[in-house]
Amino acid sequence: GAGVSQSPSNKVTEKGKDVELRCDPISGHTALYWYRQSLGQGLEFLIYFQGNSAPDKSGLPSDRFSAERTGGSVSTLTIQRTQQEDSAVYLCASSLAGPTYEQYFGPGTRLTVT
Amino acid sequence: AQSVAQPEDQVNVAEGNPLTVKCTYSVSGNPYLFWYVQYPNRGLQFLLKYITGDNLVKGSYGFEAEFNKSQTSFHLKKPSALVSDSALYFCAVRWGLYNNNDMRFGAGTRLTVKP
Numbered sequence: 001g002a003g004v005s006q007s008p009s010n011k012v013t014e015k016g017k018d019v020e021l022r023c024d025p026i027s028g029h030t031a032l033y034w035y036r037q038s039l040g041q042g043l044e045f046l047i048y049f050q051g052n053s054a055p056d057k058s059g060l061p062s063d064r065f066s067a068e069r070t071g072g073s074v075s076t077l078t079i080q081r082t083q084q085e086d087s088a089v090y091l092c093a094s095s096l097a098g099p100t101y102e103q104y105f106g107p108g109t110r111l112t113v114t
Numbered sequence: 115a116q117s118v119a120q121p122e123d124q125v126n127v128a129e130g131n132p133l134t135v136k137c138t139y140s141v142s143g144n145p146y147l148f149w150y151v152q153y154p155n156r157g158l159q160f161l162l163k164y165i166t167g168d169n170l171v172k173g174s175y176g177f178e179a180e181f182n183k184s185q186t187s188f189h190l191k192k193p194s195a196l197v198s199d200s201a202l203y204f205c206a207v208r209w210g211l212y213n214n215n216d217m218r219f220g221a222g223t224r225l226t227v228k229p
Contacts, residue, residue, distance in 0.1 A: 004157075040202065042221040043158075091157055099146050099208040099217075100165045105157035 002026065004106035006092050012112045013082055021077040021109045025094030032075050033093045033103060034067060043091065049075065050097060082113045116141045118207040120220035127195045128228055135190040135223045137205030146208040147188040149179055152222075153201045161203075164188060175199070195227045 005024045013019050025032050034046040045059040049069045060066070064082075069075040079086055089110050093103035118139045127133045139145055146165055150158040162173025164181040172178045179190045190203060205220040 040224075043204070043219045045217075093158075100163075102148055102160040102163055103158075103217075104160065105150075107157045 004092055004094055004104050006090075006106035006109050008109060009107065010110045010112075012114060015084060015113055016081055018078065018080045019082055019111065021079075021090050021092075021111070023075045023077070023092030023094075023106060025073065025075070025092070026104055027073075028096070029094035029104070030072065030097045031095045031101075031103075032069060033095075034075070034077050035091045035093065036061075037089045037091055037108070039088075046077070046090075079111075082111075084113045087111055087113045116207070116209060116218060118205055118218045118220045120203075120205055120223045122223050123221075124224050124226070126226045126228065129197050130194050133192050133195040133199070133225065133227070135203050135205075135225060137188045137190065137220060139186050139188065139205075139207045141207055141209040143209045147179075147181060148206040148208075149173065149177070149188075149190050150204045150206065150219075151175075151201050152204065158204060161190070195225075197227050197229050200225055200227045 004026055007022045011019055030051045032049040035043040036046055037043055047060055047067045048056040064080045067077045089108040091108045092106045095101045095103045121136050125135055148163045149161040151161050152158045161177050162171050162179055164171045169181040177192050179188055181188050203223050203225055208217045
């Protein structure tokens with residue numbers, strides 16, 4: 001079946017511009033996660049959605065970052081007034097609910113802020 | 115504090131030799147342990163997990179991992195490495211609360227298999 005998809009695959013933007021990154025999770029997965037990965041480094045948790053519950057936003061690095069998930073499916077991560085330090089690969093993952101289920105990752109969006 | 119550690123940034127092995135990528139964890143309660151692999155310019159792919167039961171878990175691409183409760187470890191192993199196994203490997207741990215996002219990823223270990 002279809003996996004997690006993300007768009008765009010690459011995004012180059014000028015400092016100060018806003019960007020939107022999109023994630024389409026696997027159908028039926030109620031949990032959705034956003035992570036940030038700097039060049040060849042580990043994963044930094046950003047935000048987590050589970051069903052209709054309030055999202056866990058504890059990982060968002062600043063108030064320039066926000067995310068929403070519409071209809072329990074597609075999610076959009078928005079970065080306002082981008083800075084050069086926002087340059088990274090943004091990964092989305094989805095899973096079934098519960099701690100024993102593995103996450104399925106999308107291919108990521110590579111964001112470059114010039 | 116709940117945490118997971120991958121003590122080696124880099125592991126180098128020759129093709130055909132056995133490989134081990136180390137992972138240790140610190141959680142209260144029962145851990146749920148995962149290994150993921152990331153090939154260049156790709157997202158992470160799930161390899162295997164330990165939830166309960168047999169301490170030796172077998173996964174994709176011939177990989178296996180052994181849960182060792184006394185040593186709080188979950189090392190990834192493969193009997194005979196392939197050049198194509200070269201990638202970035204991440205260990206992750208969760209602990210047992212339903213509907214909870216308490217998941218931690220290790221910093222990653224870069225595996226290089228040389229022909």
